[in-house]
Amino acid sequence: MIIPRTIRQFKERIDHRAGPYGELFAPYEGDEVVSLDCETTSLNVKEGEILSIGAVKIRGQKVVTSERLDIKLKPPKSLTEDSIKIHKIRAADLADGVGMDEALEQVLAFVGNRPVLGYYVNYDIRMLDKFLRPRYGFGLPGKAIELSHVYHDIIKWRSIGGNADLRFDTISKNLDIPILERHTALGDAITVALMYVRLKYGETPNI
Amino acid sequence: MPSSFNMTNMPFSLLTEAEQVLLRSSLDIGYYQRGETVLAAGDVPEGVYVILKGVVSENDADADGGEVDHVFVHYTAEDYFGGWSAIKGRAIHNFIAEEETICHILPTKMLLDLCAENSRFADYFQQSLSAKTEIRSKLGGDQDMAEFMLAQIKDGVIREPLIVEQGSTIEEATRLMREQRADCMLVKRGNRYGMVTGTDLLDAIVIDGFPLATDVAEIASYRLITTASGDYLFNALITMTQQHIERVVVMDDQQLTGVVELTDVLSYFSSHSHVIGLRIERAATIDALRDAAAGLSDLVRAVVGQGVKARFVMDLIAAMNGRIIAKLFDLIIPPDMQPHVCLVVMGSEGRGEQIMKTDQDNGLIFRDGLIWPDMHETLRQFSDTLISFGFPECPGNIMVSNPAWVKSIGDWTQQLSDWSENCDGLAQMNLAIAVDAHPVAGNQALFKTSRNWFMRHLQSNKVFFAHFAKVALEFDTPLSFFGNLKEKGQLDVKKGGIFPIVHGIRTLALEYRVLETNTFKRIEALVELGQIKEKHGRELCEALALFIQVRLGQQVLRAEQDGVDQTPNTIDLALLDKMERDMLRDALHIVKGFKKHLALRYHLAG
Numbered sequence: 001m002i003i004p005r006t007i008r009q010f011k012e013r014i015d016h017r018a019g020p021y022g023e024l025f026a027p028y029e030g031d032e033v034v035s036l037d038c039e040t041t042s043l044n045v046k047e048g049e050i051l052s053i054g055a056v057k058i059r060g061q062k063v064v065t066s067e068r069l070d071i072k073l074k075p076p077k078s079l080t081e082d083s084i085k086i087h088k089i090r091a092a093d094l095a096d097g098v099g100m101d102e103a104l105e106q107v108l109a110f111v112g113n114r115p116v117l118g119y120y121v122n123y124d125i126r127m128l129d130k131f132l133r134p135r136y137g138f139g140l141p142g143k144a145i146e147l148s149h150v151y152h153d154i155i156k157w158r159s160i161g162g163n164a165d166l167r168f169d170t171i172s173k174n175l176d177i178p179i180l181e182r183h184t185a186l187g188d189a190i191t192v193a194l195m196y197v198r199l200k201y202g203e204t205p206n207i
Numbered sequence: 208m209p210s211s212f213n214m215t216n217m218p219f220s221l222l223t224e225a226e227q228v229l230l231r232s233s234l235d236i237g238y239y240q241r242g243e244t245v246l247a248a249g250d251v252p253e254g255v256y257v258i259l260k261g262v263v264s265e266n267d268a269d270a271d272g273g274e275v276d277h278v279f280v281h282y283t284a285e286d287y288f289g290g291w292s293a294i295k296g297r298a299i300h301n302f303i304a305e306e307e308t309i310c311h312i313l314p315t316k317m318l319l320d321l322c323a324e325n326s327r328f329a330d331y332f333q334q335s336l337s338a339k340t341e342i343r344s345k346l347g348g349d350q351d352m353a354e355f356m357l358a359q360i361k362d363g364v365i366r367e368p369l370i371v372e373q374g375s376t377i378e379e380a381t382r383l384m385r386e387q388r389a390d391c392m393l394v395k396r397g398n399r400y401g402m403v404t405g406t407d408l409l410d411a412i413v414i415d416g417f418p419l420a421t422d423v424a425e426i427a428s429y430r431l432i433t434t435a436s437g438d439y440l441f442n443a444l445i446t447m448t449q450q451h452i453e454r455v456v457v458m459d460d461q462q463l464t465g466v467v468e469l470t471d472v473l474s475y476f477s478s479h480s481h482v483i484g485l486r487i488e489r490a491a492t493i494d495a496l497r498d499a500a501a502g503l504s505d506l507v508r509a510v511v512g513q514g515v516k517a518r519f520v521m522d523l524i525a526a527m528n529g530r531i532i533a534k535l536f537d538l539i540i541p542p543d544m545q546p547h548v549c550l551v552v553m554g555s556e557g558r559g560e561q562i563m564k565t566d567q568d569n570g571l572i573f574r575d576g577l578i579w580p581d582m583h584e585t586l587r588q589f590s591d592t593l594i595s596f597g598f599p600e601c602p603g604n605i606m607v608s609n610p611a612w613v614k615s616i617g618d619w620t621q622q623l624s625d626w627s628e629n630c631d632g633l634a635q636m637n638l639a640i641a642v643d644a645h646p647v648a649g650n651q652a653l654f655k656t657s658r659n660w661f662m663r664h665l666q667s668n669k670v671f672f673a674h675f676a677k678v679a680l681e682f683d684t685p686l687s688f689f690g691n692l693k694e695k696g697q698l699d700v701k702k703g704g705i706f707p708i709v710h711g712i713r714t715l716a717l718e719y720r721v722l723e724t725n726t727f728k729r730i731e732a733l734v735e736l737g738q739i740k741e742k743h744g745r746e747l748c749e750a751l752a753l754f755i756q757v758r759l760g761q762q763v764l765r766a767e768q769d770g771v772d773q774t775p776n777t778i779d780l781a782l783l784d785k786m787e788r789d790m791l792r793d794a795l796h797i798v799k800g801f802k803k804h805l806a807l808r809y810h811l812a813g
Contacts, residue, residue, distance in 0.1 A: 063236040066314070176307070178260060190236070194309060197238040202307055 005122070005144070012138040021108075024141040028113045033058045033145065035117045035193035036069075036107075037185045038124045039087045041076060045126045049076035051089050053103060053128075054185030055110055056193050058117070061201050063193045069110045070186045072097040087183045100131055108136075115143040119168055119192050122146070147171070147192050150199050171195060174205050212257070212311050213285060221328045226321055233317040239263075239304040246289055246302040254314040257287040261308025265300050281305065286785060293318055360436050360443055365457055365465035368393045370400075373424040380423045381408055391454060391466070394427040400463060401427025402456070433458040434467070439519060443467050445526040448488070487530045493538055493592055500531050500596045517756040518727065525559030525725075528552075529647045531596065532569070536648035539589050544582075548573040549646050549653040553605065557643035558709070559725045560755070566601040567593050568640060570612035572619050572653045586613060605640060620657045624664055627671050635678055639710065642717060645724045662720045672718050673809040679710040680811060684799045692780065692792050701776035704754040704798050708747055711805045715739070726751060747801060750794035757783070757791060 013025045036055040042048035055069040075091040084090055107128065118124050121144050129139030148166040155164055155174075172179050177194045181187025199205075212234055214220060214227050222230060236259070239245050245263055246252050256263070263282045282288045292298040293315045322329035369392040371380055380403065384392055391404040403423050411417045411426045433456045434443050443455050453469040486499035503524070529552070536550050554568035555561040571586060573579070590608035594600055605612055614622060626638040642661075646654040665671060682702040685692065692698070709726050716729040719736055723729050727748055734744035761782065762775055780788060805811065 061238050062312075063238070066233045066235050176260075177309075194236065194238065198307070201238065202240050 005125070005139075008139070009141065012141070016138055021136065021138070024108065024113050024138075026113060028115065028142060030114065031060060032114050033117050033193075033196070034111045034114045034142070035063075035189045035196065036111065036121070036124055037118055037188040037192065038127050039089060039183065039185045040127055043123070045123065045130060048127060050100075050103075050127060050131070051076070051087065051094060052097075052185040053107060054187070054189040055107070056186065056189050057114075058193050058197060061197055063190060063197060065190060068186060068189075069106060071103045071106060073103055074099060101135070104128070104132055104135060107140075108132075111140060111142060113141050115145050116140055117145040117147060117192060117196055119147045119171075119188070145196070147196060147199075150196065151175075154199055154204055175199065175202075176205070212259075219328075222321065222325055226325060226328075230313065230317065230321065233314055235312040235314070237310045237312050239308045239310070241304060241306050243304045244301060245304055245308070245310070246292065246298045248298050248301050250298045251296060252289050252292045252298050252315065254289070254293050254312050254316075255287050255318050256289045256302070256310040256312055258282055258284050259309045259311055260284055261310075262305040263288060263302050263308055263310075264305050265302055283785075290318075294322075360434060360438050360440055360457060360467055365436065365467055366471065368456075368463065368466045370395055371423060373397075373422065375423050376420045377408060377411060377417065377423055377426070378419040384408075391468075392423075393456070393463070393466070394424050396424045396427070396429075399429055400431060400456070401429040402431060402454075403427045404454075431456045435459055436464050440467075440472060441519075441523060444472055445523060447472075448530065449526060451488075487527070487534055490534060490538075493535070496531065496534055496538065497596055503527055503531075517759050518752050520759070521560055521755070524561065525556070528556065528561070528598075532593070533648040535589065535592060535596075539585060539592065540649070541585070544577075544579055545648075546650050547577050547579075547653075549649040549651055550607070551644040551646050551654055553644045554640045555643075557640075557645040557724050559645070560709075567598045568601055568603075568605045569607055570605065570614075570619075570641070570644065571607045571649075572657060573613070573615055574650075574653060575615045575617050577615065582613070583608075583610060603636075603640075605637075616653050616657050620660055623657070623661045627661075627665060627668065627675075630674050635675065638675070639678070639713065642713065643724045658722075662717070665717060666720075672714055673811060675717070676711065676714040676805050676809040677811050679707045679714065679805055680802050682706065684795050684802065686792070686795050686799060692788060692795070696780060698778045698780060698791075699776050700754050700758050700778045704795055705751065705758075705776075707798050707802055708751050708754075711801055712747070714805070714809075743801070743804075746797045750797040753790055753794045757787065 016022060017025050034055050034057055036053070038053050039051045040048040041051060050073055052073060053069060053071040057064045057067050072094050074097040075094040116125060125140050125144055132139050148171065151171050152164050152166060169179070172191060172195060175195050175198050177191060177198055179187075180191050180194075182191075212219075212231060214222070214230075219227070219230065235253075237245070237256070239261070245256065261284070265282070265288060288302060289298065292300075296315075369383065369387050369389045371383065371392055371394055373394060373396040375383075375394070380392060380394075384390065384405065391402060394401045394403055401424065403426060407426055407428070408423075411421070412419070415426075417426065432446060432450055432452060434446060436457050436459050446455055447453065447469055455467050457464040457467055486502070487496065490496035490499055532550065532552065536545075540548065540550075549572045550569060551557065551572065552567075552569045556568055567590070573582075586607040590600075590606045600606070607613055623638065623641060626634040626641070629635075644654065644658070684707070685698050685703040712726050712729050712733070715721075715733055715738060716723070719733060719738055721729050721732040721736070723732050730739065730744045730748055733739045734741050739747075757778055758776065761778055764782070765774075778791070783791065
């Protein structure tokens with residue numbers, strides 16, 4: 001998935017550099033990273049609808065939870081029993097949600113051209129891109145950082161044969177990071193952000 | 208941050224729902240590696256740090272990050288730190304992550320906003336500060352009290368002494384004192400110093416009729432009362448009060464540093480302990496003495512409110528109470544009887560470990576064959592007067608008004624040895640009280656004779672110590688199987704902590720003939736004798752001081768709320784914060800270890 005996205009981003013950068021969203025495509029100079037997570041109705045991008053989006057900025061060693069994004073969307077039609085069981089978001093919880101247009105606007109403003117961090121981040125990016133493209137003609141412009149890759153790069157020397165366990169719960173356990181709120185977009189985004197900071201600045205975890 | 212931040216902890220639970228939402232929306236999360244400095248002294252802090260995970264230590268390492276001098280506190284999950292620093296705008300100490308730490312950071316601006324909005328929250332956050340200001344405003348004008356109580360002698364009251372060599376005449380010395388406007392001088396004779404005061408000079412010439420050419424070294428007094436410059440100023444005051452003198456010599460490592468004068472100390476300190484001391488000294492009638500004694504409770508409250516360590520408060524109070532009792536003795540006991548009797552205080556009073564006025568435990572030893580028909584009548588009056596001073600009656604009736612505690616020296620000693628050979632509980636208890644006896648007035652030689660005989664006598668009866676030590680193990684240490692505090696709600700700190708230490712140390716002190724009665728001093732003496740390891744001695748002292756401090760804090764609180772403290776030894780765990788509970792737990796572990804040590808030493812298996 002990484003390669004097609006890179007090509008597509010390259011094309012979009014050329015297309016939009018001079019357009020109204022040009023600054024989103026400038027190379028990112030700062031040291032901030034945005035940790036982002038979406039709760040959706042399905043794990044299949046084609047079928048899925050976004051229920052909520054959570055994002056938080058990481059500045060150096062600090063997870064800036066005071067600058068964050070916590071968007072609830074209007075309940076989509078595909079909100080069915082199956083997915084409710086996983087993320088525990090009911091239609092009633094989304095009653096005061098915002099429309100997709102407004103949500104995407106907030107996401108673009110928040111993320112800008114910063115790198116986007118997540119756990120299986122490509123899924124979240126593709127999900128957002130699915131809604132961004134028809135409206136803006138481009139997807140999220142920033143670089144993607146995959147938490148499990150960062151983790152794997154650090155611990156691969158220890159797990160001979162390459163059978164590293166990359167499950168979310170395992171990573172958080174090995175890094176000794178408390179899972180703050182599993183299955184809310186913002187909670188997951190913060191947990192991922194903490195794990196990232198831990199991997200980036202802390203000692204190599206013992207496994 | 209939605210829910211990882213625990214709002215149910217104090218002081219955040221004091222916030223209203225709207226304020227909690229506001230607080231959550233402004234929190235950041237910081238990550239710190241082991242050994243990383245979260246906040247360095249002198250830095251402008253970002254806000255209050257609330258630990259989510261990990262341990263942070265607070266210390267006052269010098270600014271260039273050198274040696275860690277002293278770790279004050281460890282903070283763990285759910286503790287907060289940096290509140291003071293945030294309010295003051297600058298960190299006072301270094302905060303260092305002892306292990307990987309994740310903290311919530313509440314920005315200073317938000318903290319101040321919340322403090323401005325919610326006064327209870329603000330109070331809690333500034334707890335120590337506000338408690339102090341409250342007491343200050345109550346006492347009015349006593350704000351120097353804490354500074355005074357904690358002032359050390361080196362803090363500016365030491366005077367450069369006027370020194371003359373041996374061989375100077377009285378006349379020369381007097382002129383020199385005049386010139387220097389001094390009223391005392393030190394005379395150097397060889398490598399010793401003697402003190403000569405204006406009064407000494409006057410007495411020498413007028414009363415003793417020395418010629419003016421006499422060497423001042425002849426009239427100097429060489430028995431100097433000394434102190435060290437690192438000692439507390441009020442200890443110097445205590446010394447002066449006890450010895451009826453007006454100046455003490457400051458010696459450091461055998462070297463003369465200077466002289467501390469009463470007038471200087473008094474100008475440093477205007478209205479408290481010493482003034483009470485003076486009032487006690489000057490009281491010519493029982494009523495005047497009663498008024499002076501009444502000031503003592505206020506003094507205790509003020510001193511405790513200022514956070515002076517309980518151990519120093521005890522020294523102060525023991526000296527004051529001793530003076531009151533001795534003065535009353537002077538006023539009530541006929542002067543012709545005074546040389547033939549010795550008044551002793553026992554129990555906690557004898558050990559100098561009481562703080563709030565506890566019941567009187569006292570007794571009288573008189574010379575064998577003394578004939579004093581009104582003795583019991585006079586002693587009853589003595590006890591009644593003490594009760595009217597606010598020293599409660601002793602429930603065990605251990606008072607001079609009880610003839611059982613008024614004995615001739617022979618009977619007294621016999622009684623002690625009878626008790627030591629008897630194993631029943633009452634005898635053991637009486638003995639425990641009696642061996643802490645400390646003479647306060649009258650002829651101390653009587654007491655010393657009896658004590659010395661008894662201590663020698665005990666050496667021949669080794670079984671006694673095992674019996675005696677057993678009592679210290681009677682109460683369980685209130686720790687659970689897993690080493691946590693056993694009781695959720697309340698804890699009897701006397702049974703659980705204080706008594707085992709005091710009694711165990713008492714037993715050891717008897718066995719090794721330590722003459723001190725104060726537990727701290729007994730421990731020091733036992734360490735010096737090599738009977739307790741220095742580390743253990745220090746731990747025991749710290750544990751005991753903590754128990755007393757915590758108990759005192761709660762006693763003062765209850766006395767303020769209800770007037771009377773019905774349960775002086777109860778510690779309400781809910782009133783302690785996490786740190787205090789942890790310290791209490793550690794102290795109880797020390798007690799547990801000490802009890803084990805006693806059991807091994809005296810073969811008290813099971």
